[in-house]
Amino acid sequence: MMKRLLHGVPLHATVLLALLLAALVVAPAFANDYLLTVLIVILYFAYTGQAWNVMMGFAGQLSLGHALYVGLGAYTTAALYVHFGIGPWIGMPMAILISVACGAIIGFLAFRFGVGGVYFAILTIAFAEFARIGFDHFSWVGGSAGFFLPVANYSHDDLMNLRGRPAMFYYVILALTAVAFLLCHALMRSRVGYFWQAIREDEEAARSLGIDTFRYKMYAILISSGMTAPAGVFFAFYYNNLFPEQTFFILRSIEIILGPIIGGVGTLFGPIIGAFLITGLAEVLQELLTWYGFDPPGAKRVFYGLCLLVVVMILPHGVWPPLSRLLRVDRETERTGDKAEP
Amino acid sequence: MAALLAVEGISKNFSGLRAVADVTFAVPEGEIFAIIGPNGAGKTTLFNMIAGVFRPDTGGITFDGTRIDGMTPDAVCRRGIGRTFQLVRPFPALTVEENVMVGALLRHPNLSSALRRAHEVLWRLDLFDKRTQPASSLTLPDRKRLEVARALATEPKLLLLDEVMAGLRPTETDRMVEILKKINNDTGLTILLIEHVMRAVMSLAARILVLHHGAAIAEGVPEAVVREPAVVQSYLGAEAL
Numbered sequence: 001m002m003k004r005l006l007h008g009v010p011l012h013a014t015v016l017l018a019l020l021l022a023a024l025v026v027a028p029a030f031a032n033d034y035l036l037t038v039l040i041v042i043l044y045f046a047y048t049g050q051a052w053n054v055m056m057g058f059a060g061q062l063s064l065g066h067a068l069y070v071g072l073g074a075y076t077t078a079a080l081y082v083h084f085g086i087g088p089w090i091g092m093p094m095a096i097l098i099s100v101a102c103g104a105i106i107g108f109l110a111f112r113f114g115v116g117g118v119y120f121a122i123l124t125i126a127f128a129e130f131a132r133i134g135f136d137h138f139s140w141v142g143g144s145a146g147f148f149l150p151v152a153n154y155s156h157d158d159l160m161n162l163r164g165r166p167a168m169f170y171y172v173i174l175a176l177t178a179v180a181f182l183l184c185h186a187l188m189r190s191r192v193g194y195f196w197q198a199i200r201e202d203e204e205a206a207r208s209l210g211i212d213t214f215r216y217k218m219y220a221i222l223i224s225s226g227m228t229a230p231a232g233v234f235f236a237f238y239y240n241n242l243f244p245e246q247t248f249f250i251l252r253s254i255e256i257i258l259g260p261i262i263g264g265v266g267t268l269f270g271p272i273i274g275a276f277l278i279t280g281l282a283e284v285l286q287e288l289l290t291w292y293g294f295d296p297p298g299a300k301r302v303f304y305g306l307c308l309l310v311v312v313m314i315l316p317h318g319v320w321p322p323l324s325r326l327l328r329v330d331r332e333t334e335r336t337g338d339k340a341e342p
Numbered sequence: 343m344a345a346l347l348a349v350e351g352i353s354k355n356f357s358g359l360r361a362v363a364d365v366t367f368a369v370p371e372g373e374i375f376a377i378i379g380p381n382g383a384g385k386t387t388l389f390n391m392i393a394g395v396f397r398p399d400t401g402g403i404t405f406d407g408t409r410i411d412g413m414t415p416d417a418v419c420r421r422g423i424g425r426t427f428q429l430v431r432p433f434p435a436l437t438v439e440e441n442v443m444v445g446a447l448l449r450h451p452n453l454s455s456a457l458r459r460a461h462e463v464l465w466r467l468d469l470f471d472k473r474t475q476p477a478s479s480l481t482l483p484d485r486k487r488l489e490v491a492r493a494l495a496t497e498p499k500l501l502l503l504d505e506v507m508a509g510l511r512p513t514e515t516d517r518m519v520e521i522l523k524k525i526n527n528d529t530g531l532t533i534l535l536i537e538h539v540m541r542a543v544m545s546l547a548a549r550i551l552v553l554h555h556g557a558a559i560a561e562g563v564p565e566a567v568v569r570e571p572a573v574v575q576s577y578l579g580a581e582a583l
Contacts, residue, residue, distance in 0.1 A: 191447050191456075198444045201433035208393065208427070210419035210448040210496055266435075 013329035024174055028167040036166045040238070042279045043173040044231065049259035049271030050180040051227035056257070057266035058184075058193060059220035060200025062117070065106075065124030067252035068131050069099040069225045073232025074242055078149055079141050081161075081237075088162045088233050096229045102127070103225025104218070111217045116203075125250060132248035142242070149240040162237035169238050176230055177272070183227070184268055196220055200266070262311055264318025273320050281307055344407070346371040346532050347392070347500055352401030352411070353556075354387050361387040363556040364401070369500070374526055374533045376543045376564075379553035380577050385536045386428060388553065389504055392534070393425045394418035406499060420448065424498030426489040428505045428536075434478035438469055441477050441488060445495030460495055467491040467521060483514040487521070494525070503535040507542045515542050522546060544568075552577065 024043075028036055048070065055061045076098050077091035106127050110120050136144040157164030162172065187193045195216045198206040207213050236242055246252065263274025285303050289295050315322060345368035354362040362384040369375040377385050391398045392405075394415040403411040410418055419425070424445075433441050442460035443453075450456040464470040467487040472480065477488060486506055493501060503522075507515045519542050525531055537543045543550065543564065550567045552560040554576045560567050567573055 189453065191451050191453065194440065194444050194447055194453075197436060197440075198433055201435055202431045204415075205427065205431040205433065206444070207415040208419060208425050209445045209492065210416050211444075212416050 010329060013327075016327065016329065021178065028170055033166060036170055038279060038283055040166065040170050040173055042275045043170070043177045044234065045255065045259045045275035045279060046272045047173060047177045047180050047234075048228060048231045048256045049263070049275055050177070050184055050268075051224050051231065052256050053260045053265065053267075053271050054184060054187065054227065055220050055224040057260060057270070058188065058200065059196035059217055060203075061217060061220060062121040063124040063221075063224070064121045064250070064253050064257070065126075065128035066224075066228055066256045067248050067250070068102065068124070068128040069228035070232040070235060070252065070256075071128075071131060071135070071242075071244075071247040072099045072102060073229030074236035074247060075135065075141050075147065075232075076229075077233045078147055078236040078242055082147070082149060083140075087160055088237055089160065092230055092233050095233055096226045099229035099232075100222050100226045103221045107218045107221035111214050111221075125253070128248050128250065128253060132244050135244035135248065138244075144244060147242040149236065151240050162233075169234070173234055176234065180227060181268065181272070187223070188268065192216065192219060197266075258308070260318075262308065262318060264320035267318065267320045267324075269324070270318050270320045273323065274318065277311070277319065278308070345369055345404075346406060347534065348404040349388075349392070350402050350404070352388070352391055352398040352403065354384075354391060354396055354399050356387075360556050362391070362398075362553075365551075365553070365556075365558050366401075367551050367558065367561060369532060369534055371499075371532055372526070372530045373548045374522070374535070374546050376547035376550045377534070377536045377553060378538070378540075378543060378550055378577065383553040384556040385553055386504060387556075389425075389502060389534075389536055392418075393423065393502055419496055419498070422497075422499035423502060424493035424496045424500070425502040426486075426493050426504055426506055428508065430482075430485045430489045432477035432480070432485055432488050432492070435476065437474050437476055438480065438488060439464060439473035442469075442491045442495045445492040446497075448496045460491075463491045463495045466494070466525060468517070483510055483517075486510065487518065490518075490521075494531075498531070500532045500534060503533060503537075505536055505538060507537060507539040510539075512541070515539055518542070519545055540568075 027039060031039065048066065052063060052066050055063050073095040076095040077088045080086040080091040080094065081088060106124060109115070110123050115123055135141065141147045154164045157168040159168060162169075195206065195211050198209065198211060199213050199216060203213055258278050259274030260271040261274065262277050263272065264270030282300070282304055285300050285307070289300055289303070311319065347369040349368070350366050351364050352362060353360070353364050365388060377388065379385050387396065390396045391411065392403055394410070394413050394417065397412045401411070402409055405421060405423060408421065410421060413421070433444065436444070439457065439460050442463055443456050446456040446459040446463070447453075450459050461470065461473070464473055467490060469484065469487055469491060472484065477485070480488060490503065490506060507518060510518065522533060523546065526533055535546070547564055549562060550564050551558055552567060552573050559576065560570045560573045
C-alpha cells in the first residue's frame, strides 16, 4: 500500500511531506488557543479546497456552489444528533449520501443537457441559493432563526459525539485533510484521474479517445460532493450553530475556492498551501492593522483583496507550481527517477 | 471480402445547405483510402459523420458488421475507429506520453501497461525522445504526429486522419508518409484519410474518392482518378497534369 502510494514520488519530497505532517501533529502541544483556532480554520479550508479541486482542478468543472454540500452535511448530522441523538460518525454516511444525491441531480441536469463552463457554474450557484432559501423556511431545523447544537463546558474529549476541546477538533480535521490528500493523490494517478484531466484539457478530443465524458464528469461531481459533506459535519459540531443565510451563502463557496486558486488549481498541494496563505494572510493583516492602530471599517478586506490580486497577477497558476520547482519536487524531477524503457 | 467500413448513401444538410449528398463508398480491411476535394466539398462533414460527431440525415454507415451511424464519438472509438482532428487538439498541460497514455487506457485499464503501450506507439511515431515534454511545447509537425499517436493508442481497426499533412513542409510530409506506410504494412491497419497534399495522397492511397459540392464525382486508383476530366476541372487544375 505504502509502496504504491509513494511510487514515482522523489525521496526528498516524501521527507518534506513527513516533516510537514509531523509538525502539524505536534503543533497542539506548542500552540496557544488562538493559533490552534487559526490552524483549524486553515485545515478546514485545505480539506474543502481539496474536495472542490477534484471537480475543477482534475475534471475542469467549475463549481461555485460547494457551500451546498458543506451545508447539507452540516444540517444532516446536526439534525440527526439533535432530534434523534444519532452521533456524527453514524450521521456522516447519511450526510455523504444526501450530498452525493444532490450532486448527482446537479450533475445529471448539467452534463446530460450539455450545460458547461460559466453556465454550469451558475447552475451550481442556483442550487446553493435554493438550499439557502429552502432552509430559511425549514422549521424542523430552525429555519432562518438558526439551528443550535447543545453546548457545555467539556472537561474531557468525547470523540464519538465530537464534543470536546479544540485540540480534539484539530486532530479530527487534520485526519480528514490527510485522508483527502491521499485519496486525491491516488485519484490523480488513476485511470479516472487521467480521463478527468483529458476532459479538462479538451472534452471533444477526450470523447474521440473513447472516453464517456458524461460518466466521468458524473464521477467527478459525485466524489467531490461526497468528499465535501464531512467538512459540513465538522463545521456543525465545531461551531455548534447553523444559519442558512451563512451556511449556504455564496461567500462560503467563494472562500472554499480561494485556497486552491491561490495555491494552484489541479495540484495536490495547491489547496493546502493556498489555505495556509489566505487564512494566514487574513490573520497577519488583522494583527498588523491592530498594531498600527489603523482600523477603519473595511480596511482589512481591502488589503486582503489587494494581496490576493497581486498573488494572482504574479503567479497566475498559483503558488505551488513555481514553489514545487524551487523545492525540486515537480513533475520533471519526479520523472527522471521514474524512467521506463520499452 | 466484406468491407471494414461501408458508407451507403449518406447525406447531411446544415440549415438548407447540402454539405454531403448521397455518398457511397467502401473501405476493405487493410487498405489506405483517401478522400480528396476542394475546400468546402464536404470532406470533414463526411468524416465527422463516420466519427460520430454528426448523425447522417439519410443513409447508413456500417463498420465491422455493425451500424454505427448515430452513435456518440466515444462509442464509435470504443468500436474501433480512431481519429485525428484537422486542427490538432493535444491535451496541452499533459506530457507527450500522458497524452498517448490516455488513449491507451481505453484498452489497458492498468496504468503501467497503458504507459508501456504508449511508449510502443511513441517509438513508431518518432516521439519517444520527447515523451516527458509537455504537449504544449511541441512544434506543429510533432503535434501532428502526437495526434496520430494518441489515436493509434486506442488500438483502432480503422484510423481516420483529417488533413494530417496540412501545414507540414515536404520533408515532414515524407516522414509522415513513411510512418503511415510502415504502420499499414506492419499491422495491416486500415486508414481513411482526408488530404489536400496530393504528393502524400499519391504515394499512400490505394484508392481515392473525389468529393465536389458534397457529391462523389470519381472513385478509383490514384493514377486513373487524377486523369478524369471532372476531377481535373473541379479540383486539381491543369498544372497537376
